[in-house]
Amino acid sequence: MTLSEADRERLADLVELQPTKNSVLQDRWGMDSGSEVHQYLESTLRDYYYRDENSLIRATAEAAELVGEGGEGDEAPAVHMSDAERQVFAVIAGPGERAESVVSVLHAVRDEFDAPDLEAADVRRALQTLKRKGIVEVEHRTVPTYRLAVAREDVNLEDPSGDGEHAAASEA
Incomplete structure (x- = not known):
């Protein structure tokens, strides 16, 4: 899946803020509702996030690697x-x-x-x-x-x- 530069920046936000909620991402991304955040995640970042048993949004290992987190010398998320x-x-x-x-x-x-x-x-x-x-x-x-x-x-x-x-x- 190829991501635009704006999508990569939002993915970096997700990696940085995890574990997080729709409302936090809504504020960060300037969206109108948590529903809009959910729709964006499902349509654009589906392969790069999951929800844990507490329904908090977390980035996959692939997402962290894609945005440069967890590389050489860095601790993986x-x-x-x-x-x-x-x-x-x-x-x-x-x-x-x-x-x-x-x-x-x-x-x-x-x-x-x-x-x-x-x-x-x-x-x-x-x-x-x-x-x-x-x-x-x-x-x-x-x-x-x-x-x-x-x-x-x-x-x-x-x-x-x-x-x-x-x-x-x-x-x-």
Whole structure:
């Protein structure tokens, strides 16, 4: 997706302000309503943002890379992950490895984290969320298979306690 210079500037705002709300972007971009912000995000920046479980707007890793955040010497933006997403992230195949099915990832999570109650639907949901965040990529074979789109150490995990501290993926 090719973005105009104005769209790139707005994407940079999103990266800078994340996590954010429609109203904050509305003020920054001089739009008339949160609905107008939502329409713009969906029509122009759809591939570069997602909403977390609190409905806050966050930029994908690809968005941060596109606007020059998280490059050499810079710390990547913190990525918020639920417990299931963290578990999937910890066990899924790396960027150079063979992509895995949902069931394969499910078994790996159950083995690694002693999570017998975790279901395939939970893993599928976590994989789709990580895909939207630009962390996981899908390879379509007989069934969709997944692997990391970026190296684990290149992902800066947001501390789940919410105290503002960040944990490197290698520490997770």
